[in-house]
Amino acid sequence: MIRFENVSVSFKQKKGNIHAVDNVSLSIGKGQIYGLVGASGAGKSTLLRTINLLERPTSGKVFVDGKLINGLKGEELRKHRRNIGMIFQHFNLASSKTVRQNVEFPLKAANVPKAQISKRVEELLELVGLSDKSEVYPSQLSGGQKQRVGIARALANNASILLCDEATSALDPETTTSILNLLAGINKKYGITIIIITHEIDVVKAICTEMAVMNAGRVVEQGKVIDIISNPQNPFTKNLISHSDNYNLPDYVVEQFGGDSIVRITYFGEEATNPVLSEAIRTFNVNISILHGKIDYISHSPVGTLIVSIKGDPKDVQNAIDYIKNKTLRVEVGVNEFQYAGGT
Amino acid sequence: MNFNMQEALKTSLFETFYMVGFSLVISVIAGGILGLILYLTTSKLFFKNAIINQIFGVVVNILRSIPFIILLVLLLPVTKLIVGTTIGPKAVVVPLTVTAIAFYARLAQAAFAKVDNGVLEAAHACGAHPLKIIFSILIPEALFGLVNGITVTTISLIGYSAMAGTVGGGGLGDLAIRYGYQRYETEVMFVCVAILVVIVQLIQLIGDSTAKKVNKESE
Numbered sequence: 001m002i003r004f005e006n007v008s009v010s011f012k013q014k015k016g017n018i019h020a021v022d023n024v025s026l027s028i029g030k031g032q033i034y035g036l037v038g039a040s041g042a043g044k045s046t047l048l049r050t051i052n053l054l055e056r057p058t059s060g061k062v063f064v065d066g067k068l069i070n071g072l073k074g075e076e077l078r079k080h081r082r083n084i085g086m087i088f089q090h091f092n093l094a095s096s097k098t099v100r101q102n103v104e105f106p107l108k109a110a111n112v113p114k115a116q117i118s119k120r121v122e123e124l125l126e127l128v129g130l131s132d133k134s135e136v137y138p139s140q141l142s143g144g145q146k147q148r149v150g151i152a153r154a155l156a157n158n159a160s161i162l163l164c165d166e167a168t169s170a171l172d173p174e175t176t177t178s179i180l181n182l183l184a185g186i187n188k189k190y191g192i193t194i195i196i197i198t199h200e201i202d203v204v205k206a207i208c209t210e211m212a213v214m215n216a217g218r219v220v221e222q223g224k225v226i227d228i229i230s231n232p233q234n235p236f237t238k239n240l241i242s243h244s245d246n247y248n249l250p251d252y253v254v255e256q257f258g259g260d261s262i263v264r265i266t267y268f269g270e271e272a273t274n275p276v277l278s279e280a281i282r283t284f285n286v287n288i289s290i291l292h293g294k295i296d297y298i299s300h301s302p303v304g305t306l307i308v309s310i311k312g313d314p315k316d317v318q319n320a321i322d323y324i325k326n327k328t329l330r331v332e333v334g335v336n337e338f339q340y341a342g343g344t
Numbered sequence: 345m346n347f348n349m350q351e352a353l354k355t356s357l358f359e360t361f362y363m364v365g366f367s368l369v370i371s372v373i374a375g376g377i378l379g380l381i382l383y384l385t386t387s388k389l390f391f392k393n394a395i396i397n398q399i400f401g402v403v404v405n406i407l408r409s410i411p412f413i414i415l416l417v418l419l420l421p422v423t424k425l426i427v428g429t430t431i432g433p434k435a436v437v438v439p440l441t442v443t444a445i446a447f448y449a450r451l452a453q454a455a456f457a458k459v460d461n462g463v464l465e466a467a468h469a470c471g472a473h474p475l476k477i478i479f480s481i482l483i484p485e486a487l488f489g490l491v492n493g494i495t496v497t498t499i500s501l502i503g504y505s506a507m508a509g510t511v512g513g514g515g516l517g518d519l520a521i522r523y524g525y526q527r528y529e530t531e532v533m534f535v536c537v538a539i540l541v542v543i544v545q546l547i548q549l550i551g552d553s554t555a556k557k558v559n560k561e562s563e
Contacts, residue, residue, distance in 0.1 A: 052469055054465060054468065054469060077471075078471040078472070078473065079471065080471070081468070081469055081470065081471035082470070082471035084469070085469075086466065086469040088462060088465075088466060090462055092460070092462040092463045092465065092466035093463070093466075094463055094467075094481055094484065094485055095463075095485065095560050095561045096484040096485050096487060096558070096560050097484070097560075105467065105470060105472070105480060105481070106470035106471065106472070108476070108480070109467075109470050109471060109472030109473065109476050109480075110471065137560040138560075139560060139561055150466075153466075153470070156470075157470075157471070163469075
């Protein structure tokens with residue numbers, strides 16, 4: 001388990017101190033895939049680096065598996081780091097070393113006996129699906145393959161924690177999916193705690209169970225991914241999420257139905273089986289037209305979004321909205337409530 | 345022509361190789377280490393230390409700002425102390441080496457500084473000892489720049505060794521000046537210069553192909 005207690009990291013600069021991380025307290029459970037999201041410069045990467053002390057906290061405490069790690073030095077620090085794998089946005093493989101030599105490096109650094117090294121390297125390369133590339137140099141690999149080597153290197157010493165610093169940000173969507181699947185598989189197979197830093201909310205949606213949102217060095221929201229994505233509280237979080245699914249209705253549709261009549265309904269998958277809309281139509285004598293609909297799978301649970309127009313007697317419409325509100329997760333009335341002015 | 349040109353060329357060529365070879369080997373080792381110290385003391389990932397860095401930096405700068413011909417004279421007592429004489433190719437090796445150490449140190453420092461910090465950071469994240477990182481990651485990753493630096497240093501050394509005549513050091517440059525220029529035997533000068541041109545071309549060729557071999561970045 002990883003626990004941050006009032007952790008701050010500041011950098012001295014000519015124009016004064018910069019508080020990259022500002023008084024963060026956070027707990028990350030064992031075996032989780034934890035997402036740390038925020039815009040670039042939010043301090044998430046700095047926070048992540050305090051776990052293996054690539055960055056030292058200016059104040060506050062970092063606990064890993066119950067042990068305070070702030071002051072670790074020398075051999076103790078290196079031992080601590082061997083338990084924590086890390087992968088990077090730009091892979092950071094040694095270009096002068098073959099795939100095999102790159103994966104061997106952490107083993108040699110940990111003084112693993114020679115006889116065990118080659119066996120372990122074979123295992124790791126098989127795990128990441130690169131057994132046939134062992135004698136190849138990184139420059140001959142694709143981005144996805146490089147990241148697989150990075151993962152093999154990070155896991156070489158049987159790390160119990162894997163830190164992913166924007167690990168998929170330099171990859172195309174298809175490769176991102178395959179790397180995320182690999183990470184999820186590793187998490188399941190070995191029970192490794194994985195912490196993923198990303199500015200792409202879709203990455204978090206795909207494999208994380210819990211998440212924290214960072215803005216300007218602070219954690220502004222934390223909890224289960226499904227709760228935060230389906231019902232964000234902080235304006236910054238809302239903004240971040242709307243960027244990833246900013247479906248804007250075409251202007252003529254909004255004009256045709258009237259912006260005030262347009263309602264966005266968010267519901268969990270289980271609620272979809274209840275015929276909420278048809279009940280509302282029948283009970284309150286309103287007309288409902290479906291303008292847009294989709295289902296997202298967040299942490300493997302379906303979350304639905306429907307954009308509808310509700311028309312009828314104002315009182316009936318209000319009653320219908322209240323009724324739907326009761327039966328679903330969230331209802332936003334009026335197109336301006338959920339759509340940003342100016343369109344996409 | 346009252347001297348055997350072939351014999352003179354042979355001797356001079358040997359003297360040039362002697363001076364350049366000796367000082368090259370020593371300066372690449374010592375300059376490489378000095379360059380490594382200069383780099384390590386500026387890098388946050390290793391042993392950042394402004395004071396040590398400044399001390400070494402100033403020494404290197406001083407050595408590099410003194411014209412070689414002056415250094416040759418300035419170092420005469422030191423030369424006498426080290427090799428026991430102040431004339432001949434042996435004596436020239438001392439100032440040549442001192443100059444080349446400072447020269448190669450800066451080239452090596454630049455080669456180390458070009459290594460991607462991310463790669464070094466990843467090695468730290470693996471829990472590797474700094475010495476292990478220096479020898480297994482930093483130096484291999486910097487090898488391309490280090491080899492190019494050796495090529496540049498070798499060629500500079502050949503140029504400097506031509507001034508060796510000042511202390512009776514001999515070598516091709518000296519032959520060209522004494523016979524070719526001072527005694528108006530132009531053909532001697534031409535032959536010497538031609539040989540130097542060929543040597544420099546060869547060194548550049550060998551240097552480039554070696555550098556290409558050690559560079560795995562763009563295959």
